[in-house]
Amino acid sequence: MILKTNIQSMKKTLVLIALAAGLSLAAQPALASGGAKHPHSGGFSFEGPFGTFDQGQLQRGYKVYREVCSSCHSMNLMHFRTLAEPGGPFYEEGQVNPAENRFVKALAAELQVPDIDSETGEPIMRDAVAADKFPSPYPNATAAAAGNGGAAPPDLSVMAKARHDGADYIYSLLSGYRAAPAGLEIRPGQHYNPYMAGDLTPFWKGQGHVPEGGFIAMPPPLRNGQVTYDDGSAQTVDQYAKDVAAFIAWASDPKQVQRKQSGMGVLIFLFLFAGLTYVSYRRIWKGVAH
Amino acid sequence: MSDHESTYVPKTGIEKWLDSRLPIVRFGADYMSLPTPKNLNYWWTFGGILALCLVVQIATGIILAMHYVPNTELAFASVERIMRDVNGGDIIRYTHANGASMFFIAVYLHMLRGLYYGSYKAPREMIWIVGCVIFFLMIATAFLGYVLPWGQMSFWGAEVITNLIGAIPLVGEPILIWLRGGPAIDNATLNRFFSLHYLLPFVIAGCVVLHLWALHHAGQNNPVGILIPKDRTAKDTVPFHPYFTVKDGFAIVLFLILFAIFVFFMPNALGHADNYIPANPLQTPAHIVPEWYMLPFYAILRAIPDKFLGVVAMFSAIGVLFILPWLDTSKVRSMRYRPAMRTFFVIFVLVGIGLGWCGAQLPDSPVVPGMPSFQLADGMLNSYLWLNRLLTFYYFLFFIVLMPLVGLRETPRPIPATISEPVLPGGGDAMTSAAPASPEKKG
Numbered sequence A: 001m002i003l004k005t006n007i008q009s010m011k012k013t014l015v016l017i018a019l020a021a022g023l024s025l026a027a028q029p030a031l032a033s034g035g036a037k038h039p040h041s042g043g044f045s046f047e048g049p050f051g052t053f054d055q056g057q058l059q060r061g062y063k064v065y066r067e068v069c070s071s072c073h074s075m076n077l078m079h080f081r082t083l084a085e086p087g088g089p090f091y092e093e094g095q096v097n098p099a100e101n102r103f104v105k106a107l108a109a110e111l112q113v114p115d116i117d118s119e120t121g122e123p124i125m126r127d128a129v130a131a132d133k134f135p136s137p138y139p140n141a142t143a144a145a146a147g148n149g150g151a152a153p154p155d156l157s158v159m160a161k162a163r164h165d166g167a168d169y170i171y172s173l174l175s176g177y178r179a180a181p182a183g184l185e186i187r188p189g190q191h192y193n194p195y196m197a198g199d200l201t202p203f204w205k206g207q208g209h210v211p212e213g214g215f216i217a218m219p220p221p222l223r224n225g226q227v228t229y230d231d232g233s234a235q236t237v238d239q240y241a242k243d244v245a246a247f248i249a250w251a252s253d254p255k256q257v258q259r260k261q262s263g264m265g266v267l268i269f270l271f272l273f274a275g276l277t278y279v280s281y282r283r284i285w286k287g288v289a290h
Numbered sequence B: 001m002s003d004h005e006s007t008y009v010p011k012t013g014i015e016k017w018l019d020s021r022l023p024i025v026r027f028g029a030d031y032m033s034l035p036t037p038k039n040l041n042y043w044w045t046f047g048g049i050l051a052l053c054l055v056v057q058i059a060t061g062i063i064l065a066m067h068y069v070p071n072t073e074l075a076f077a078s079v080e081r082i083m084r085d086v087n088g089g090d091i092i093r094y095t096h097a098n099g100a101s102m103f104f105i106a107v108y109l110h111m112l113r114g115l116y117y118g119s120y121k122a123p124r125e126m127i128w129i130v131g132c133v134i135f136f137l138m139i140a141t142a143f144l145g146y147v148l149p150w151g152q153m154s155f156w157g158a159e160v161i162t163n164l165i166g167a168i169p170l171v172g173e174p175i176l177i178w179l180r181g182g183p184a185i186d187n188a189t190l191n192r193f194f195s196l197h198y199l200l201p202f203v204i205a206g207c208v209v210l211h212l213w214a215l216h217h218a219g220q221n222n223p224v225g226i227l228i229p230k231d232r233t234a235k236d237t238v239p240f241h242p243y244f245t246v247k248d249g250f251a252i253v254l255f256l257i258l259f260a261i262f263v264f265f266m267p268n269a270l271g272h273a274d275n276y277i278p279a280n281p282l283q284t285p286a287h288i289v290p291e292w293y294m295l296p297f298y299a300i301l302r303a304i305p306d307k308f309l310g311v312v313a314m315f316s317a318i319g320v321l322f323i324l325p326w327l328d329t330s331k332v333r334s335m336r337y338r339p340a341m342r343t344f345f346v347i348f349v350l351v352g353i354g355l356g357w358c359g360a361q362l363p364d365s366p367v368v369p370g371m372p373s374f375q376l377a378d379g380m381l382n383s384y385l386w387l388n389r390l391l392t393f394y395y396f397l398f399f400i401v402l403m404p405l406v407g408l409r410e411t412p413r414p415i416p417a418t419i420s421e422p423v424l425p426g427g428g429d430a431m432t433s434a435a436p437a438s439p440e441k442k443g
Helices: A002-026 A055-067 A080-084 A102-109 A141-146 A166-175 A237-252 A256-284 B013-019 B024-032 B042-067 B075-085 B089-116 B125-147 B152-166 B172-180 B187-218 B230-236 B240-265 B292-303 B307-322 B339-359 B384-409
Strands: A112-116 A123-127 A191-193 A214-216 B035-037 B237-239
Touching: A055 A237, A080 A102, A166 A237, A256 B089, A256 B240, B013 B024, B024 B240, B035 B240, B042 B075, B042 B089, B042 B187, B042 B240, B075 B089, B089 B125, B089 B240, B089 B292, B089 B339, B125 B152, B125 B187, B125 B292, B125 B307, B152 B172, B152 B187, B152 B307, B172 B187, B230 B237, B237 B240, B292 B307, B292 B339, B292 B384, B307 B384, B339 B384
Parallel strands: none
Antiparallel strands: A112 A123, A191 A214, B035 B237
């Protein structure tokens, strides 16, 4: 009977914890995705508790960012050395230091960054090194806005964390451009995208329901065959979008895979510890009616 | 239990020397041997869990403060730098961020336990009141902390909440400027919020000492809710250690499993994506919402059409908890023996969850999409605005009307004479108990 009571109260505790978790999830604020289409899954390898990044995909994603996105979008929180950290696109087994990674040094050296001449104090441009941040395409936010019709292209460093559905959203948005439905008034400098948040009601002159999605200032950035892949992957908009979304998901939280792996160890420990504690509890309380 | 005899005997020379000068070892030993009602169930483990939460928040917070930069230009990047370049920084920061949510899950369950079992009633009023002070400080600390990463929700949350102060007639505006350190939320605001966010947890820790002091003076409540007569102490209590250290310990490990699942596998599930967009005073987010644990109070704020009265209602929702011991007229503590009140309690819990739900919705959105509705005063009847008002009404009804009224009108079930009775073989349920006692005598 005591055992039964214990199990019952334990069940209650577990139900309670589950309820608490459910409550907190249910209390998730509704996102202001005013009628945007729900992103479709990119089927990414890094999803789930055991998922890891596909290094080839991260390298391709970096290439797409470098050759396409980086002409307008900065990644101010990224350093070249980060690319060679464990789990990163250019990590090499046996490397001594991410900043000494041969690929990263070569990739950095392709670019120029502003600096001050240490002798004269004059502003100069020099080759980037692994310790440098990714250079920004614009000198400041005002210049970025002025060059893009008043809306500065957002920094992409943490973009996968800054949008609901993260990588799936980025993938869906980049590959989801389509012709605006007839009857939708497009303002100059705007483009229709069904995955973009917004409310198209004021611009809808057509029949039936207001279309899903919103206006985005970014023109469709990707074309088939635009970036050359040397690993045989398909050179399509869909593949580019998927790869760059994976790269941004990695860049937004470069330690996520290691963290999940530590988490597995932590959970195994905690479950064993819970078992031991429960056995101790049963033993100590043996013979005490309660 | 306040007259718990000390059984500590100093053994070594240094213990004897210390015991006559600063009896700190005796204090700890007495604490550990404290007679504790043996029928405490798992709802009583949240006290220990909360102590752990506070320690985790302070420990991770101190490390974060070593790397965080309280400057509007640098704060956002410094938080990201912690997660990228500081050893273990991602785990420390996610533990701190999710730790706030875990803290509130535990504190809400802890408070509901107190409410259900009448732990606020004499002689335990001060335990409850100090607990309410801790809860209020927790809300303040969590709000201040949420501002620090300087994302969009940080900034606009601070904007909305500090603006509430401005709603106070006459003095609101000067207080608002004083609080923000200027006419708008800016670097001065961020700096003082950081300073206060570091200060308040230690004030909480001080209040926890008072909370425990009061607890050990008045003695713990228990699920049956009766005071343990002196001659029953030996039969109805067990020493805190090892009986409750191991039971609390088991519950803490289960709680840590939940905590770890969030930190390691879904660290951003409880946060808002917009807070990873750096603060921009020129761009208002489409939908400003506080963290989930504030949503019920945010809902109460929005239920009232007048801004100032809304602020009054929101603070009253917490304020009413302070006078709860005097609102409840029942002589029976535990709702186990108060079937009517138990029903109202269950409704209260659902209302609390409902308020949290309403707090996250746009007030004009329909509750049941597509259902025909009509305009009632300032909103459609089928809208979160009116659901919210209904729930807010019940929230206050529960404390101000039901608590005093039900206590006077109800007929409680017979309560057992001792806490051992319900668990002894053949004793079973209180209803079939052989020796039912009248609540008047035992309350």
